[in-house]
Amino acid sequence: MDNSKKYLSIAFVVILVVVVIVSALGIWMLGRKPVILQGQIEATEIRISGKLPGRIDTFLVEEGQNVRKGDTLVVINSPEALAKYEQVNAMENIAVYQNQKIDDGTRKQIVESARQLWNKSKSDLSLAKVTYDRISALYRDSVVTSQRKDEVEALYKAAQAGERAVYEQYQMALDGAQKQDRESARSLVNAARGVVGEVSVLLQDARLVAPETGQIAAIYPKRGELVGAGTPIMSLVVLEDAHAVLNIREDLLPHFKMGETFRADVPALSQKGVVFRINYISPLGSYATWRSTKQTGSYDLRTFELHALPEPQLEGLRPGMSVLVNMDEQ
Structure with missing residues (x-):
């Protein structure tokens, strides 16, 4: 009977030690949770519009089509402009x-x-x-x-x-x-x-051409519809200008310097450790995300917007893709 109580006491102690060790490991692991910053890929978007009012005669491109600078995109028919000429x-x-x-x-x-x-x-x-x-x-x-x-x-x-x-x-x-x-x-x-x-010069806008090399993101009017002067007809995304945009709290800014590089993952392309070079840092407005450094609030942490270009240019990089930065790897 005494031996049974002795064994039970030893087992209880062992279990208690294991629980304490597991709890300590759990607390340590939770404390070591990596800081992950999430941003996204953006690119310059150009709205194609002309100075000539008229009717859409022909679309020479489709949504999603890649075009080169100088390619004709759309033809506008304007009998009034021809008569004026x-x-x-x-x-x-x-x-x-x-x-x-x-x-x-x-x-x-x-x-x-x-x-x-x-x-x-x-x-x-x-x-x-x-x-x-x-x-x-x-x-x-x-x-x-x-x-x-x-x-x-x-x-x-x-x-x-x-x-x-x-x-x-x-x-x-x-x-x-x-x-x-x-x-x-x-x-x-x-x-x-x-x-x-x-x-x-006005009649030259009867045939609108691509101002940059890129991809047709959207076409707004349909063939045969009337468009006015300055009305957006389609949007062109300059994929060569694809860059990462991140919102960084100022306490993390020491890890990001203008002109320097950092590594990030792009899940949509299954790419890890992609090198990005920072080319723009600017504070966001007062409406942006902020956080107090203390419970009582000694000062507020502002948020900065950061732009970075991939080095080298990454094939298939498109606007809207997520960019993940592990701060433990920086």
């Missing part, structure tokens, strides 16, 4: 021809006619002068009256004024348009060409 082209031709007309000057026939009129006025002036000289001589000899002399003198002065007026008309015909008219005509040509250039 023809209109401004016609206005440019009118301005050009008007400018040529002014630069060429007055027609030769008009110039010759003005010259002949000037010659006639010179002959009339010469005759009037001879007549005036004769009448003046006769007046000095008291052969004619003073009234006759005044009449001839008036005709002579009228002939002088007429000759001068016809001469100015002849010079105007020779000179052509005034300087202001020439400059005005040239300005009209430049203005017309500017409008043509503006409409031409």
Whole structure:
């Protein structure tokens, strides 16, 4: 009986020691739980839109299709823009021809006619002068009256004024348009060409091309639908710009320095220990996750946003994939 109690006491002690050891190991293991930071992959997304309102004529790509920079993505049909282009082209031709007309000057026939009129006025002036000289001589000899002399003198002065007026008309015909008219005509040509250039640039948006190499993430309108100027038609994801985004508490920032690297796992690709190089660190707003360092709160831990690029570029990396960082391995 005494031996049984002795064995029971020993067994109880052993069990108690095992429970204590297991509890201590459990507490130690819980205390050693690794800190895992979870982020995700993001990439630059470009919304494709144009300045030309019209109707979707043709889609040359599909969602999920990879495209290269400069590839044509969609064709927009805008009859109004084409009509406007023809209109401004016609206005440019009118301005050009008007400018040529002014630069060429007055027609030769008009110039010759003005010259002949000037010659006639010179002959009339010469005759009037001879007549005036004769009448003046006769007046000095008291052969004619003073009234006759005044009449001839008036005709002579009228002939002088007429000759001068016809001469100015002849010079105007020779000179052509005034300087202001020439400059005005040239300005009209430049203005017309500017409008043509503006409409031409607008018509270039009838065929929208990929601004970067990437993948078509989404197409919003359907074929045949009307779109306005600036309306997003599709979105393009630049996969070459895929990068990890992590939110880091400031007490963990000493492990992450600008320009340095860290290792992370990408479960979606079954990749472990992928090297990322940090290229951006910035504090989040006051609304972001924070934590007090003490129960009473001596100061708050802010959260920082971190961006990092994979080195080298990882094939198949796509936006939305998770990134796991084990702080014990950093």
